[in-house]
Amino acid sequence: MNIHELIAELREPAVSKIVLLVADGLGGLPLEPGGKTELETARTPNLDRCAKDGVCGLSIPVLPGITPGSGPGHLGLFGYDPLQYRIGRGILEALGINFHVTSKDVAVRGNFCTLDANGKITDRRAGRPATDRCIAMVQKMRLIRIPGVEIFVEPVKEHRFVIVFRGEDLGDAVNDTDPQATGVPPLPASGHDAASKKTADFVNQFFVQASNVLKSDAPTNGVTLRGFARYPKIGTMQEVYGLKAAALAIYPMYKGLARLVGMDVLDAGSTLNDQVATLKKVWGQYDFFFMHYKYTDSTGEDGNFPAKVDMIEKLDAVIPNILELKPDVFIVTGDHSTPSKMQSHSFHPVPTLLRAEHCRTDAVTEFSESACLHGGLGQFQAMHLMLLAMAHAGRLGKYGA
Amino acid sequence: MNIHELIAELREPAVSKIVLLVADGLGGLPLEPGGKTELETARTPNLDRCAKDGVCGLSIPVLPGITPGSGPGHLGLFGYDPLQYRIGRGILEALGINFHVTSKDVAVRGNFCTLDANGKITDRRAGRPATDRCIAMVQKMRLIRIPGVEIFVEPVKEHRFVIVFRGEDLGDAVNDTDPQATGVPPLPASGHDAASKKTADFVNQFFVQASNVLKSDAPTNGVTLRGFARYPKIGTMQEVYGLKAAALAIYPMYKGLARLVGMDVLDAGSTLNDQVATLKKVWGQYDFFFMHYKYTDSTGEDGNFPAKVDMIEKLDAVIPNILELKPDVFIVTGDHSTPSKMQSHSFHPVPTLLRAEHCRTDAVTEFSESACLHGGLGQFQAMHLMLLAMAHAGRLGKYGA
Numbered sequence: 169m170n171i172h173e174l175i176a177e178l179r180e181p182a183v184s185k186i187v188l189l190v191a192d193g194l195g196g197l198p199l200e201p202g203g204k205t206e207l208e209t210a211r212t213p214n215l216d217r218c219a220k221d222g223v224c225g226l227s228i229p230v231l232p233g234i235t236p237g238s239g240p241g242h243l244g245l246f247g248y249d250p251l252q253y254r255i256g257r258g259i260l261e262a263l264g265i266n267f268h269v270t271s272k273d274v275a276v277r278g279n280f281c282t283l284d285a286n287g288k289i290t291d292r293r294a295g296r297p298a299t300d301r302c303i304a305m306v307q308k309m310r311l312i313r314i315p316g317v318e319i320f321v322e323p324v325k326e327h328r329f330v331i332v333f334r335g336e337d338l339g340d341a342v343n344d345t346d347p348q349a350t351g352v353p354p355l356p357a358s359g360h361d362a363a364s365k366k367t368a369d370f371v372n373q374f375f376v377q378a379s380n381v382l383k384s385d386a387p388t389n390g391v392t393l394r395g396f397a398r399y400p401k402i403g404t405m406q407e408v409y410g411l412k413a414a415a416l417a418i419y420p421m422y423k424g425l426a427r428l429v430g431m432d433v434l435d436a437g438s439t440l441n442d443q444v445a446t447l448k449k450v451w452g453q454y455d456f457f458f459m460h461y462k463y464t465d466s467t468g469e470d471g472n473f474p475a476k477v478d479m480i481e482k483l484d485a486v487i488p489n490i491l492e493l494k495p496d497v498f499i500v501t502g503d504h505s506t507p508s509k510m511q512s513h514s515f516h517p518v519p520t521l522l523r524a525e526h527c528r529t530d531a532v533t534e535f536s537e538s539a540c541l542h543g544g545l546g547q548f549q550a551m552h553l554m555l556l557a558m559a560h561a562g563r564l565g566k567y568g569a
Numbered sequence: 570m571n572i573h574e575l576i577a578e579l580r581e582p583a584v585s586k587i588v589l590l591v592a593d594g595l596g597g598l599p600l601e602p603g604g605k606t607e608l609e610t611a612r613t614p615n616l617d618r619c620a621k622d623g624v625c626g627l628s629i630p631v632l633p634g635i636t637p638g639s640g641p642g643h644l645g646l647f648g649y650d651p652l653q654y655r656i657g658r659g660i661l662e663a664l665g666i667n668f669h670v671t672s673k674d675v676a677v678r679g680n681f682c683t684l685d686a687n688g689k690i691t692d693r694r695a696g697r698p699a700t701d702r703c704i705a706m707v708q709k710m711r712l713i714r715i716p717g718v719e720i721f722v723e724p725v726k727e728h729r730f731v732i733v734f735r736g737e738d739l740g741d742a743v744n745d746t747d748p749q750a751t752g753v754p755p756l757p758a759s760g761h762d763a764a765s766k767k768t769a770d771f772v773n774q775f776f777v778q779a780s781n782v783l784k785s786d787a788p789t790n791g792v793t794l795r796g797f798a799r800y801p802k803i804g805t806m807q808e809v810y811g812l813k814a815a816a817l818a819i820y821p822m823y824k825g826l827a828r829l830v831g832m833d834v835l836d837a838g839s840t841l842n843d844q845v846a847t848l849k850k851v852w853g854q855y856d857f858f859f860m861h862y863k864y865t866d867s868t869g870e871d872g873n874f875p876a877k878v879d880m881i882e883k884l885d886a887v888i889p890n891i892l893e894l895k896p897d898v899f900i901v902t903g904d905h906s907t908p909s910k911m912q913s914h915s916f917h918p919v920p921t922l923l924r925a926e927h928c929r930t931d932a933v934t935e936f937s938e939s940a941c942l943h944g945g946l947g948q949f950q951a952m953h954l955m956l957l958a959m960a961h962a963g964r965l966g967k968y969g970a
Contacts, residue, residue: 556634
């Protein structure tokens with residue numbers, strides 16, 4: 169029996185409220201051996217108090233040693249096995265620009281490239297055009313019409329764009345047309361099954377028309393596509409947990425991930441204070457609140473240790489405003505670690521705290537990597553966090569008699 | 570390869586003896602934040618000594634956040650994956666009254682109900698009759714005969730009874746006849762496959778005859794049935810581990826669970842001292858001894874913190890008598906937590922100690938939730954405990970060359 173079947177069997181209605189605060193890339197590393205991590209360096213009296221009143225542990229996003237992207241990182245926290253539910257690149261790119269993907273869509277990431285007179289690629293990124301040029305080229309491609317399919321072309325940044333093919337029974341088992349090399353033409357698309365052959369046929373027609381509308385626009389006179397992906401079949405939070413869930417995120421990618429699992433994506437403004445204000449406003453209308461905080465990740469990606477410390481302290485400052493609402497279960501965690509030292513996502517387990525009436529408190533009195541290591545939640549798989557949230561919220565009945 | 574296949578491959582004969590002492594619902598919670606749990610409050614010099622000499626940890630009965638019933642809780646401790654081996658309600662009810670179920674049986678829980686002149690239910694629990702009346706009604710139903718099947722009707726308590734249908738190839742994919750509502754008649758039984766249709770046919774015949782023998786016995790003039798369950802296909806402890814296993818339990822449910830995995834269920838008297846005396850008497854005849862202690866759970870269910878503390882101390886007092894026998898592996902754990910504060914089973918991990926010659930001792934010097942958190946066994950899934958027991962008993966060979 170998988171976990172979602174188990175939850176479907178055990179879940180019970182309750183009036184309790186759960187807040188899941190995700191500080192993106194929260195976990196870190198000391199810059200020097202024996203030093204302190206960003207979280208250990210930050211002054212976080214409010215998080216420390218929650219750690220003391222609650223139970224702590226370290227979340228393993230996927231498996232030991234596996235560094236997740238934002239997609240698997242968040243799916244795990246939402247209780248969806250990130251090894252079972254895979255979100256293809258095309259869909260993630262579409263989510264990242266806030267495109268509303270539907271169950272009829274196949275999305276794919278596109279790159280502008282430069283083609284020579286023989287149609288061979290001379291630059292796989294078309295000389296990294298400015299985003300304005302990307303937008304202009306996308307406008308031209310929006311004129312393309314193919315009978316039997318709806319096509320959406322959306323700019324991303326520089327040479328990157330997204331195409332969404334919307335139609336009946338479109339498969340995504342289609343090869344990348346990007347040959348990952350210069351001196352050769354883009355590859356034709358071919359499908360591995362009937363539904364994907366249908367997609368590939370539309371893709372090849374699109375390619376012919378795109379080559380035509382872009383032909384005098386060198387260096388952005390060609391396109392390659394990769395990461396064909398259907399919208400994944402995934403139960404909503406309402407279906408899986410019986411939770412009416414709201415997302416309070418600012419960045420499109422996280423709104424998209426929340427929408428993927430059926431959360432209501434609210435307009436949460438553009439600052440942490442806006443998010444908290446929105447939380448207060450809609451408090452009565454939902455059971456579950458996902459709050460996303462980006463800057464612990466982006467400062468880590470920048471390799472800016474002091475900035476990450478500062479962003480953690482800014483997050484700490486709003487905790488009392490959340491607690492004022494008296495959530496029955498309050499969780500603070502991250503979707504993965506982003507140590508400034510590595511300037512990238514990493515595989516290290518993520519500090520996590522859970523505060524609820526019936527949590528079995530431990531000796532942890534500060535929220536940090538080293539303290540969480542001795543916490544009562546131990547080291548656990550991120551995808552089990554929602555089981556703990558549901559249990560502490562009084563929303564899971566007994567398994568077996 | 571599943572764990573039982575692995576064990577079958579690796580197990581080796583030995584003369585070692587394992588004692589598994591299950592203090593039902595052992596884990597607890599402090600009444601106030603920062604306080605002590607029942608186990609931490611109890612004075613337990615003997616258990617503390619075992620914790621010091623042995624290795625400790627916390628057992629997760631099923632998965633994080635999942636609260637198990639007694640069935641899954643014990644199956645896990647016996648090394649049977651509680652998500653794979655499920656014991657239906659009917660079988661558990663039969664085990665709970667010490668009925669000896671066999672592989673030919675389909676068991677089901679019955680309720681007396683009150684039917685009006687049109688056969689519609691007016692009271693789903695027949696006004697909660699006294700158990701004496703339940704017994705009298707069951708006596709009447711025992712006269713029912715149906716060709717092709719043997720039928721056993723057994724009283725439980727108040728409006729509750731158990732029926733066991735014993736015959737060849739009976740399925741249990743049969744709907745509950747309890748409509749879970751009043752103002753409607755009991756539902757007819759129907760089977761979802763050929764074997765279950767056969768069962769359903771017997772059930773419907775039984776219902777007609779039962780309605781007849783009870784017709785002048787309002788308010789106990791009707792019956793509803795739910796939780797049809799076959800005896801699960803489950804390897805015995807002898808088959809899985811090569812262990813000759815004995816159960817020393819007092820309550821029927823635990824005797825039944827032990828019988829389910831093929832243990833010899835001994836007459837262990839009615840007190841803890843009786844159990845220990847029985848243990849001494851049969852010490853030479855078995856490899857594995859399951860001792861069950863109920864009162865840590867029942868006092869927790871009653872919400873009686875001091876009584877649970879007292880029951881833990883009473884258990885502690887007999888530990889030296891068990892150790893006198895020099896078991897090669899001595900384990901103390903629980904099938905789940907039952908915090909007095911919650912007055913119910915809970916999902917919290919369960920303190921566990923294992924004492925054996927080759928255990929790698931840790932720094933734990935007292936048997937408690939907080940100390941076990943730092944023990945050498947870490948937090949582990951209950952269904953892995955028997956692997957540890959077998960290993961420490963010198964009964965598992967090397968995997969691979």
